[in-house]
Amino acid sequence: MIGLGRMAQALVEPLLSSKAFSAEQVLAVVGTVATAQRLRQGAFAGVSIQSSRSAEAARVWTAPIQLLAVKQQQIDGIAAAAPVAENQPLLVSVLAGVSLDRLQRLFPGHRVVRAVPNTPALVGEGLTALAWGEAISSEQRLKVREMFAGVSEVLELPEDKLDAFLALTSSGPAFVALMAEAMADGAVAAGLPRDLSHRLAHRTLAGTAALLDQRQLHPATLKDMVTSPGGTTIAGVRALERAGARSALMEAVIAAAERSRELA
Numbered sequence: 378m379i380g381l382g383r384m385a386q387a388l389v390e391p392l393l394s395s396k397a398f399s400a401e402q403v404l405a406v407v408g409t410v411a412t413a414q415r416l417r418q419g420a421f422a423g424v425s426i427q428s429s430r431s432a433e434a435a436r437v438w439t440a441p442i443q444l445l446a447v448k449q450q451q452i453d454g455i456a457a458a459a460p461v462a463e464n465q466p467l468l469v470s471v472l473a474g475v476s477l478d479r480l481q482r483l484f485p486g487h488r489v490v491r492a493v494p495n496t497p498a499l500v501g502e503g504l505t506a507l508a509w510g511e512a513i514s515s516e517q518r519l520k521v522r523e524m525f526a527g528v529s530e531v532l533e534l535p536e537d538k539l540d541a542f543l544a545l546t547s548s549g550p551a552f553v554a555l556m557a558e559a560m561a562d563g564a565v566a567a568g569l570p571r572d573l574s575h576r577l578a579h580r581t582l583a584g585t586a587a588l589l590d591q592r593q594l595h596p597a598t599l600k601d602m603v604t605s606p607g608g609t610t611i612a613g614v615r616a617l618e619r620a621g622a623r624s625a626l627m628e629a630v631i632a633a634a635e636r637s638r639e640l641a
């Protein structure tokens with residue numbers, strides 16, 4: 378692991394708890410000594426976690442599969458400090474917007490793969506899209522698919538679709554969380570207690586998602602199922618349409634996809 382921040386943790390924590398990997402099989406390099414110390418005390422006890430400046434950090438470059446999960450601004454420095462790899466290890470990058478071409482130029486001795494995971498991986502409900510670089514063996518493909526399949530549904534997509542995928546599935550949890558918070562606030566305003574409002578908002582979102590998914594319903598069908606003529610729901614839908622909620626959500630996904638393209 379090169380970087381063990383929010384996204385990498387959401388992948389590794391469940392893989393360790395499900396015993397897909399043992400702590401001894403994982404070596405992580407992070408930005409600072411303080412971060413390394415903090416992480417060693419939590420869910421990552423037993424994992425070798427080193428700061429990037431320590432001598433042991435170099436071992437990460439000898440691993441057969443290396444997961445790059447740092448911020449975009451950090452990769453030039455990391456690539457410059459990395460030795461040119463022998464034996465063509467696999468570098469799996471989760472960095473939004475950083476292309477296979479650029480990764481291959483930065484890490485010339487590696488075989489490169491892009492993965493776009495999302496944080497629901499933490500509870501085994503993730504989605505990951507993979508786009509392969511050149512000359513990846515079928516054995517390497519299998520290993521990468523297996524790793525992500527332990528925490529998510531895995532799709533393979535052409536690289537030019539990854540920005541849109543990321544906008545919907547990786548940035549999407551923030552948009553849904555915002556909706557959950559706002560709906561709970563509405564319930565509080567309408568008189569329900571705060572804690573209960575949050576729990577009910579989460580259950581409503583999860584239940585609705587399960588219904589749409591399992592019954593393969595078009596969202597409009599579900600909306601029509603819930604809206605009685607002259608009833609409560611259509612009054613709420615009217616308020617949402619008046620506020621431009623539909624357009625706001627479309628724009629959020631488009632803005633995230635555009636930002637991902639900009640980061641490239």
Ligand SMILES: NC(=O)C1=CN([C@@H]2O[C@H](COP(=O)(O)OP(=O)(O)OC[C@H]3O[C@@H](n4cnc5c(N)ncnc54)[C@H](O)[C@@H]3O)[C@@H](O)[C@H]2O)C=CC1
Pocket residue numbers: 379380381382383384385406407408409412429446447448449451455471472473474493494495496547548
């Ligand atoms: N958070 C999310 O939901 C998703 C994030 N991503 C991508 O994952 C990447 C990381 O994002 P987050 O985990 O949210 O960021 P984060 O800021 O939580 O984690 C960054 C990690 O990099 C480490 N780091 C800093 N300098 C380093 C160095 N020189 N060597 C090794 N490690 C170093 C930090 O210690 C930290 O562990 C980003 O490029 C983002 O585009 C992709 C999909 C979803």
Ligand SMILES: O=C(O)[C@@H]1CCC=N1
Pocket residue numbers: 473543547548
């Ligand atoms: O906000 C970000 O840049 C990262 C990528 C997708 C989710 N979080």
